[in-house]
Amino acid sequence: MQQAAFFKQDDLISVITTQPIERALDYRAPEGGCFDGAYVEVPLGPRKVLGVVWGAGQGGYDAAKIRPVLRVLDVAPMTPEMKLFLQRAADYTVTPFSAMLRLATRAPGLSDPPSMRKIYYPGNKTAIKITKARERVLDIFETYGGAGFTLKELAGLAGVSTSVIKGMLPSGAVVEKVAPRDRPFERLNPDKTGKTLTKAQSAAVDHLNALITQDAYSTALLRGVTGSGKTEVYLEAVAQTLWQGQQALVLLPEIALTGEFLQRVESRFGVRPAEWHSGVTMTERRRIWKMVGQGQAELVVGARSALFLPFRSLGLIVVDEEHDSSYKQQDGVRYHARDMAVLRASIAGAKVVLASATPSLESWTNAGAGKYHRIDLTDRFGPSVLPTIETIDMRSENLPSNRWISDTLAAQVQMRLERSEQVLLFLNRRGYAPITLCRACGMQIGCTHCDARMVEHRFLNRLVCHQCGDSQAKPTSCPSCHAEDKLAAVGPGVERLAEETAELFPQARIVTLSSDMFGTARALKEQIKEIAEGAADIIIGTQLVAKGHNFPKLTLVGVIDADLGLHGSDLRAAERTFQLMRQVAGRAGRADQPGVALLQTHQPEHPVMTSILTGNEEEFWDAEAQARQEAAAPPFGRMVGIVISASNPEAAFDFGTRLAQNAHPLLAIGAQVFGPASAPIARIRGRHRVRLLIKCDKTAPVQAAIRQWLQAFAPKGDLRLAVDIDPQSFL
Ligand code: ADP
Ligand code: ZN
Numbered sequence: 233m234q235q236a237a238f239f240k241q242d243d244l245i246s247v248i249t250t251q252p253i254e255r256a257l258d259y260r261a262p263e264g265g266c267f268d269g270a271y272v273e274v275p276l277g278p279r280k281v282l283g284v285v286w287g288a289g290q291g292g293y294d295a296a297k298i299r300p301v302l303r304v305l306d307v308a309p310m311t312p313e314m315k316l317f318l319q320r321a322a323d324y325t326v327t328p329f330s331a332m333l334r335l336a337t338r339a340p341g342l343s344d345p346p347s348m349r350k351i352y353y354p355g356n357k358t359a360i361k362i363t364k365a366r367e368r369v370l371d372i373f374e375t376y377g378g379a380g381f382t383l384k385e386l387a388g389l390a391g392v393s394t395s396v397i398k399g400m401l402p403s404g405a406v407v408e409k410v411a412p413r414d415r416p417f418e419r420l421n422p423d424k425t426g427k428t429l430t431k432a433q434s435a436a437v438d439h440l441n442a443l444i445t446q447d448a449y450s451t452a453l454l455r456g457v458t459g460s461g462k463t464e465v466y467l468e469a470v471a472q473t474l475w476q477g478q479q480a481l482v483l484l485p486e487i488a489l490t491g492e493f494l495q496r497v498e499s500r501f502g503v504r505p506a507e508w509h510s511g512v513t514m515t516e517r518r519r520i521w522k523m524v525g526q527g528q529a530e531l532v533v534g535a536r537s538a539l540f541l542p543f544r545s546l547g548l549i550v551v552d553e554e555h556d557s558s559y560k561q562q563d564g565v566r567y568h569a570r571d572m573a574v575l576r577a578s579i580a581g582a583k584v585v586l587a588s589a590t591p592s593l594e595s596w597t598n599a600g601a602g603k604y605h606r607i608d609l610t611d612r613f614g615p616s617v618l619p620t621i622e623t624i625d626m627r628s629e630n631l632p633s634n635r636w637i638s639d640t641l642a643a644q645v646q647m648r649l650e651r652s653e654q655v656l657l658f659l660n661r662r663g664y665a666p667i668t669l670c671r672a673c674g675m676q677i678g679c680t681h682c683d684a685r686m687v688e689h690r691f692l693n694r695l696v697c698h699q700c701g702d703s704q705a706k707p708t709s710c711p712s713c714h715a716e717d718k719l720a721a722v723g724p725g726v727e728r729l730a731e732e733t734a735e736l737f738p739q740a741r742i743v744t745l746s747s748d749m750f751g752t753a754r755a756l757k758e759q760i761k762e763i764a765e766g767a768a769d770i771i772i773g774t775q776l777v778a779k780g781h782n783f784p785k786l787t788l789v790g791v792i793d794a795d796l797g798l799h800g801s802d803l804r805a806a807e808r809t810f811q812l813m814r815q816v817a818g819r820a821g822r823a824d825q826p827g828v829a830l831l832q833t834h835q836p837e838h839p840v841m842t843s844i845l846t847g848n849e850e851e852f853w854d855a856e857a858q859a860r861q862e863a864a865a866p867p868f869g870r871m872v873g874i875v876i877s878a879s880n881p882e883a884a885f886d887f888g889t890r891l892a893q894n895a896h897p898l899l900a901i902g903a904q905v906f907g908p909a910s911a912p913i914a915r916i917r918g919r920h921r922v923r924l925l926i927k928c929d930k931t932a933p934v935q936a937a938i939r940q941w942l943q944a945f946a947p948k949g950d951l952r953l954a955v956d957i958d959p960q961s962f963l
Pocket of ligand 1: 427430456457458460461464782
C-alpha cells in the first residue's frame with residue numbers, strides 16, 4: 233500500500249468534519265505531525281469535533297487565526313480508497329458529505345483515549361449460590377458465548393446493580409481481568425477443512441476463486457435455489473480471500489444474522505467472526521471499528537451499515553439474499569447496500585459475490601449483459617428435492633367469512649401433524665386484524681397522526697399504527713357514532729390466523745413468529761433455534777420466516793393469501809411476489825423429506841402465479857424485463873423520488889409546485905418530472921407528505937442536475953426534503 237502523505241507540526245492541513253458544514257476547514261498539524269487521512273479532534277467555535285485530515289490546507293485565510301488540531305486519534309488513518317468511496321457514495325445518493333462521514337464513524341467512544349480497563353468474564357458458575365439476579369448475569373454470559381464486558385455494560389445487559397456482579401467475584405463465578413480496551417480478533421484458519429463439496433459446488437468455487445485471485449474488481453451473481461449450498465460456496469471464497477491476506481465482509485439481512493450462521497463460520501474457520509448489527513454492544517462496536525481499520529479483524533459478518541467500516545485491505549464482499557429490500561436504507565442517507573458494495577469493491581479492486589435464490593431484476597439484468605459473472609447452482613444439496621408448488625383456488629373453496637384456512641389446506645396440515653412433521657402457515661401481516669370497523673356507522677379507526685388504519689394487536693391488547701408506532705387501547709364504543717359493542721375486526725393478521733389454527737388443530741403446538749412479538753433480536757433467534765429443533769408443530773409467520781432459516785422438519789408451507797403482494801401499483805409488485813413466494817416455498821423439505829407448498833389464491837391464472845408454479849424463472853424474468861424495458865422503468869431507466877414533508881399540507885404542496893415549475897436543470901438532461909402529488913401515505917407522524925418523481929435515461933447525469941436544481945430551493949421552516957435515488961418504496 234502506498235504510504236500516505238505526512239504533515240509536520242504547524243503545516244497547513246485541510247480537515248473535513250462530521251458537522252454539517254459542506255466544505256473543508258484549514259487547521260495546523262499538531263505537535264508530532266499527522267498523516268493524511270488521520271482522524272482528528274479539532275476546535276470548531278467553542279466545541280471539539282471529529283474530523284478527517286483531507287490533504288494540504290487551502291490557505292487564503294488569516295494565517296494567525298488558524299488553530300491547531302487538538303489531538304490525533306489512536307486509530308488507523310482513513311485510506312485514500314475509503315475517501316474516494318465516501319465521496320462517490322455521497323455524489324451518487326445526493327447526500328451531504330458530512331452525513332456520509334458520520335455513517336463511516338458510527339462507533340461510540342472512537343475518540344476515547346486508549347487505556348487498560350477491567351473486563352468481567354464468566355468463571356466457575358457451580359461455585360456460587362444462585363439468586364435470580366445472579367442467574368441473569370450468568371444468562372448474559374451464556375447468550376454472548378463467553379465474551380467479556382465492562383462492569384457497567386454487564387450490569388446494564390443483565391438488568392442488575394453493579395454490586396451484584398462484584399458480589400460474584402469472591403467465589404470465582406465471575407472473573408475480573410485487566411485488559412487493553414480493544415483486543416484484536418482471533419485469526420481465522422482457512423486451512424481447517426470444511427465440508428466435502430459436491431461437484432457442482434466445487435465447480436462454483438473454482439469459478440469464484442479464479443475471479444478472486446485476479447487483481448481487478450469483479451462481481452459474480454451466485455444463483456442457486458434455497459438449500460443448494462450457496463453459503464458453503466461463498467465461505468470458500470472467504471477462505472481464498474484470507475489466504476491472500478485480505479479481509480472479507482459478509483452482509484446479511486439483519487434478521488438472517490442467526491447464531492446458526494455464525495456457527496457455520498466457526499465450524500469452517502475455527503473461530504467466530506466479528507459480528508456487526510444493531511444488537512451488538514457499544515464496546516464491541518468500537519472494537520470492531522478499530523480492529524477492522526488495523527486489519528486485525530479478518531472477517532466481518534454484518535448488516536448493511538458494516539459496508540461503511542474502515543477496512544484496511546478489503547478483498548471480498550458477499551451480499552447474501554441480495555434481492556432483499558431491507559438492504560435499502562429508507563431514511564437518513566438513502567443508500568442501497570448492494571449497489572454501494574459494488575461501488576466500494578470497484579474502487580478497492582475487490583470482488584463482490586451476490587448470492588440469492590431469486591435475484592433482483594437489477595442483478596439478473598447486469599449478469600445477462602455480461603457486467604457480472606454468473607454462477608448457477610441448480611440442485612439442492614444432498615437428497616433434499618425442491619418442494620412441489622401448487623395453488624388452491626379460493627373461488628371454489630366457499631370459506632365462511634372470518635375463516636382463512638381452506639378445507640384443502642387444513643386436510644394437508646392434518647396429514648403432516650399425524651406424521652410429526654412441521655407446517656408453516658405464512659401470512660405477511662402483523663397483528664390480529666388490519667381493520668377495525670364500526671358495524672353501525674361504517675367508520676374505520678385510523679391513526680390521529682398518519683394517513684393509516686389502526687391495526688388491532690390482541691397480543692398487546694391495543695390498536696397500533698404501523699406507520700408511526702402510536703397505539704391506543706381498543707375502545708368499546710365507536711369513536712364516531714358512539715354505538716356500543718359494534719366494533720368488528722375485519723381481515724386477518726397472523727394473530728387471528730393463530731386463533732383459527734388453534735381451533736382447527738387443538739392438539740398442535742403452535743408458535744407465531746412476527747417481528748413485533750420479540751423484544752430483542754436475540755430472543756427471536758433463540759426461539760427460531762428451538763423451533764428448528766422441533767419445539768413446534770405449526771409455525772405461523774410473517775416475512776420474518778422467509779429469510780435464511782433452516783427448519784429441517786418442515787414439509788408443508790401454506791401461503792394464506794398469495795395475492796396480497798400483487799395488489800397496489802408498486803413497480804416491483806410482481807418481482808417481490810415472485811421472490812417472496814419462491815422463497816417461502818423454499819422453506820419446505822430441506823432435509824430428506826420432500827416438501828409441498830400450497831398457495832391460496834383468487835387468481836391462479838395470473839402470470840406471476842403460473843410462473844411461480846412452473847418454476848420457470850428465466851421465462852418470468854424475461855417477461856418482467858421486457859415489461860420494464862417498455863416502460864423505461866428500472867433497471868432500464870432511472871427513477872428518483874423526491875419526498876417533501878411539512879406540518880402544513882399547503883406548504884408542502886407549494887414547495888413541490890415551485891420545484892416542479894423550476895426544474896430546468898433536469899429538463900436539460902432530458903429528464904421528466906412528475907408531481908407534486910400527495911404521497912400514498914399522505915401523512916406520517918402529523919407531517920403531510922408530497923412526492924415528485926423524476927424519470928430519466930440510465931446514463932443521464934441526474935445527480936449533478938439534482939444538486940444544481942435544489943441549490944436554489946433551501947427548504948425553510950419545518951419543510952423537509954429527501955432525495956431518494958433508485959427508490960424501492962413509493963409510499
Ligand atoms: P443455501 O445457502 O443455498 O440456502 P446452504 O449452504 O445453507 O444452502 O446449504 C443447505 C444445507 O446443506 C445446509 O444445512 C448445509 O450445511 C448443507 N450443505 C451444503 N453443502 C454441503 C456439503 N458439501 N456437505 C455437507 N453439507 C452441506
Ligand atoms: Zn400513526
